[in-house]
Amino acid sequence: MESIVTYPHFGPITLLLKAIFLELEVPEERIVNPSTPNKRTLEIGSEHSPEWMCTPFKLSLGSQIESIERGANHVFQMGGIGTCRASCYGPLQRLITEDLGYEVKYTNIDYHLPFEMVRDLKSVSNNFNTWQTLKALRKIWVKNYSLDLIEHLITFYRGVEIEKGQTDRVAKEIYDKLFSTHKVKEVKKYHKQIPEIFKEEVQIDEEADPLKIGIVGEIYVVHEPLLHLDLYRRLNNLGVICRNTVSLKKFTDLPAKLNPFVKEHYKIYREKARPYIQQYCGGDGTETIGVTILLREFGWDGMVHIWPFSCMPELTAQTIIPSVTDDYGMPVLPLIVDEQTGEAGFQTRLEAFIDMLKIKRENERNGKTQEKISWETFNYD
Amino acid sequence: MTENCECPNEERKTSIETLSKEEMLESIHEEIALEVSLDKYYLGVDVGSISTNLAIIDGQKNFVESVYIRTEGRPIQSIQYGITLLKEKVGENFQISGVGATGSARQLTGLVVGADIVRNEITAHSLASLNENPEIQTIIEIGGQDSKIIIIRNGLPVDFAMNTVCAAGTGSFLDQQANRLEIPIEEFGDLALKSDNAVAIAGRCTVFAESDMIHKQQLGHSVEDIVRGLSEALVRNYLNNVGKGKEITGPIMFQGGVAANVGIRDALRRSLIKQNKIKHEDDIIIPEHYDVMGAIGAAMLAMNKIVKNPERETKFVGWQIPDINYQTKGFECKGCPNICEIIEVIMEDKVIARWGSKCGKWDV
Numbered sequence: 001m002e003s004i005v006t007y008p009h010f011g012p013i014t015l016l017l018k019a020i021f022l023e024l025e026v027p028e029e030r031i032v033n034p035s036t037p038n039k040r041t042l043e044i045g046s047e048h049s050p051e052w053m054c055t056p057f058k059l060s061l062g063s064q065i066e067s068i069e070r071g072a073n074h075v076f077q078m079g080g081i082g083t084c085r086a087s088c089y090g091p092l093q094r095l096i097t098e099d100l101g102y103e104v105k106y107t108n109i110d111y112h113l114p115f116e117m118v119r120d121l122k123s124v125s126n127n128f129n130t131w132q133t134l135k136a137l138r139k140i141w142v143k144n145y146s147l148d149l150i151e152h153l154i155t156f157y158r159g160v161e162i163e164k165g166q167t168d169r170v171a172k173e174i175y176d177k178l179f180s181t182h183k184v185k186e187v188k189k190y191h192k193q194i195p196e197i198f199k200e201e202v203q204i205d206e207e208a209d210p211l212k213i214g215i216v217g218e219i220y221v222v223h224e225p226l227l228h229l230d231l232y233r234r235l236n237n238l239g240v241i242c243r244n245t246v247s248l249k250k251f252t253d254l255p256a257k258l259n260p261f262v263k264e265h266y267k268i269y270r271e272k273a274r275p276y277i278q279q280y281c282g283g284d285g286t287e288t289i290g291v292t293i294l295l296r297e298f299g300w301d302g303m304v305h306i307w308p309f310s311c312m313p314e315l316t317a318q319t320i321i322p323s324v325t326d327d328y329g330m331p332v333l334p335l336i337v338d339e340q341t342g343e344a345g346f347q348t349r350l351e352a353f354i355d356m357l358k359i360k361r362e363n364e365r366n367g368k369t370q371e372k373i374s375w376e377t378f379n380y381d
Numbered sequence: 382m383t384e385n386c387e388c389p390n391e392e393r394k395t396s397i398e399t400l401s402k403e404e405m406l407e408s409i410h411e412e413i414a415l416e417v418s419l420d421k422y423y424l425g426v427d428v429g430s431i432s433t434n435l436a437i438i439d440g441q442k443n444f445v446e447s448v449y450i451r452t453e454g455r456p457i458q459s460i461q462y463g464i465t466l467l468k469e470k471v472g473e474n475f476q477i478s479g480v481g482a483t484g485s486a487r488q489l490t491g492l493v494v495g496a497d498i499v500r501n502e503i504t505a506h507s508l509a510s511l512n513e514n515p516e517i518q519t520i521i522e523i524g525g526q527d528s529k530i531i532i533i534r535n536g537l538p539v540d541f542a543m544n545t546v547c548a549a550g551t552g553s554f555l556d557q558q559a560n561r562l563e564i565p566i567e568e569f570g571d572l573a574l575k576s577d578n579a580v581a582i583a584g585r586c587t588v589f590a591e592s593d594m595i596h597k598q599q600l601g602h603s604v605e606d607i608v609r610g611l612s613e614a615l616v617r618n619y620l621n622n623v624g625k626g627k628e629i630t631g632p633i634m635f636q637g638g639v640a641a642n643v644g645i646r647d648a649l650r651r652s653l654i655k656q657n658k659i660k661h662e663d664d665i666i667i668p669e670h671y672d673v674m675g676a677i678g679a680a681m682l683a684m685n686k687i688v689k690n691p692e693r694e695t696k697f698v699g700w701q702i703p704d705i706n707y708q709t710k711g712f713e714c715k716g717c718p719n720i721c722e723i724i725e726v727i728m729e730d731k732v733i734a735r736w737g738s739k740c741g742k743w744d745v
Contacts, residue, residue, distance in 0.1 A: 036718035165741070230739060322626035331540060344485045345527065349543055352503035356538050363537055 002030065003105065005124055006072035008060035009034040011223030012151060013248055016144055019179055023136035025126035032072035034063045037226050041066055042339055048096050054085060055227060055308040055338055056220035061093050068097065074105045074124070081112045084283040084313050111251045139184055141252040146178055146191045148247050153198045155232050156378050159241035160204040170201045195375055206372050211357050213242045214295040216288045217306040218314050222246045227337055228306055229346050238354055241378060245291045246284055269294065276320050283313030289320055296330040298380045302357045303330060309338040331357060421478035424697070425680030426460065426494055427502065427673070428452060428486035431525025431552055432638055433459040435467050436676035438684065442512055446470050447673040456486040460493050461703040468700050479687040480697045481679030492726055492734050493707060495698040498686045505678030507531050507538045510634045512681065513668045518630045523619065523639035525552040530623050542623050550618035552639045554587045558594065558611060562604060573612045573644025576605035584614030612644040616652050629653065631664030640671040705729060714738060
């Protein structure tokens with residue numbers, strides 16, 4: 001049977017997953033790209049999931065079932081060994097779809113098992129050998145840098161843009177250009193131009209005095225707009241610049257892993273968190289604490305900590321965060337999301353948090369004026 | 382109405398003497414602004430899940446009049462009814478200089494009444510409480526669907542928390558249980574005070590609490606003991622959930638609809654004293670207008686906005702709000718896979734607003 005591949009929707013990272021199969025030259029009729037999830041997707045997912053499972057599982061299951069109904073029979077699911085429940089997503093979802101009567105093959109992509117990963121991807125490619133598969137994968141992690149950068153630029157420029165919607169327009173063009181560029185050299189060249197393009201095309205209000213808020217939490221929720229209820233846009237619309245600190249880089253950045261002189265970003269975060277938590281608590285829990293401290297040192301105003309109901313690593317982090325807040329004076333707003341779409345409470349908390357941060361900042365600044373904002377002063381990488 | 386406007390000038394002057402030059406200038410400016418707005422009145426409208434509150438304050442932040450009614454799931458009708466009641470109290474020729482809207486239905490409220498400012502209820506509450514008593518360190522608010530805690534230091538809010546995923550331990554649960562026991566919610570608190578032997582009730586989840594209550598009831602415990610046990614469970618839940626990790630110190634302002642419940646007040650007092658958070662019973666302050674604090678805060682926000690921009694005309698629709706025909710219509714946009722739920726607000730056959738779309742396609 002000819003395999004028709006699919007993968008669950010994963011916020012902006014979906015573009016990256018799509019690119020993997022395009023780079024492997026899987027013919028277009030053999031890829032089913034997941035459609036943007038909506039309430040129905042979540043309903044399908046929760047209908048067939050165990051009740052106690054976390055929301056990302058339900059959403060990705062719903063997303064897969066939708067794709068399977070559209071003809072896919074080979075699901076690529078991301079997972080890992082022992083990070084958190086995410087590692088059992090693939091096997092569990094295979095059992096569920098089996099019970100539903102679908103004949104679907106499941107493949108787990110796991111960076112802990114590089115040989116298996118390359119072997120599995122090679123098997124669906126257009127008769128690639130190992131070298132060609134590796135070359136294709138290289139393009140992906142190079143594009144992942146750009147994807148992170150674009151995301152940071154969007155959430156910066158959208159918060160201070162003068163004409164609403166300009167950033168989104170520019171971003172769309174850049175996304176299109178990035179994913180239609182295939183040569184690594186060209187991608188790298190384009191990557192350097194991206195900040196310039198934003199600077200030229202988006203007019204920003206230089207007199208604005210926006211708050212700077214970091215976003216931490218569970219990786220799927222942080223990326224998927226349906227689950228985080230468009231958190232970034234909400235914050236931007238309130239005149240705040242924000243930044244997502246959770247990135248796929250931890251899993252894909254192979255050059256940093258191989259280079260002994262480069263310290264990977266998540267290792268820096270864990271080191272920061274060491275006074276509070278010595279063990280690895282699964283998922284991104286430890287990093288959450290580290291980033292909170294790090295951003296405070298960079299002079300950021302606050303954090304939004306978002307995770308799905310029943311996410312153990314983030315829950316562990318949440319119990320530690322009050323002492324970080326006490327020691328460093330970094331306010332953190334905890335937000336738990338689930339299937340509900342009660343946006344009123346969500347918005348209220350965000351608005352109140354921002355009001356509080358503004359008063360706090362005024363008080364701390366004590367009349368000192370803020371320097372003019374620009375991407376350069378905002379970016380800490 | 383003018384009797385209420387007597388300005389505590391004496392007090393003001395003595396306090397100014399201790400201030401620095403800049404501060405003195407600032408307070409003089411403030412004074413001027415206040416004098417200009419002496420005959421001005423501001424309306425605040427707070428539409429929450431359970432109750433709709435309206436309050437009028439004068440140019441010196443003094444309370445003038447208020448209305449407290451139930452929302453009953455129909456925010457527009459309850460605003461209209463609230464305005465009708467308020468009109469009866471103050472008269473049709475009463476001039477309103479600014480309107481503020483708050484509460485979970487603030488967006489809709491803002492449209493219906495024509496608000497000059499729409500702000501969240503946490504800000505409104507802390508503003509109103511600080512005006513009532515500038516010394517407070519903590520604000521505890523238990524409302525219909527949400528409960529919150531605001532930590533105040535040096536007169537500024539520094540930290541706050543709200544209940545996260547579920548509405549356990551809020552007013553709507555008390556309401557529901559009172560209904561089930563067929564006790565009017567107004568008598569619920571007094572009943573709790575009659576008991577001196579609280580029954581242990583699980584407070585984590587309302588479903589657990591309810592089955593616990595039924596079980597205890599069937600065993601033969603008196604209603605008074607159960608009600609008191611429930612009050613204690615609710616307070617326990619609040620302090621361990623919303624108040625977790627927060628430094629609660631007195632004086633504490635306790636407000637929101639649940640503050641009306643003497644049983645809860647008593648349970649909160651006892652458990653805070655037991656935990657050594659406060660020393661005296663008087664450290665918990667219940668403001669005079671505890672039930673309409675959100676509305677007072679909204680009115681104050683409106684006042685600040687108008688005083689800052691004196692040329693600004695209020696957008697207040699007027700006392701004819703009850704006679705205007707408002708309608709809302711919801712539909713699903715099928716333009717893209719997002720399938721947004723769009724809400725349309727229609728005023729006299731004219732669409733005045735739409736919201737709910739992610740792309741902004743439906744915005745008016």
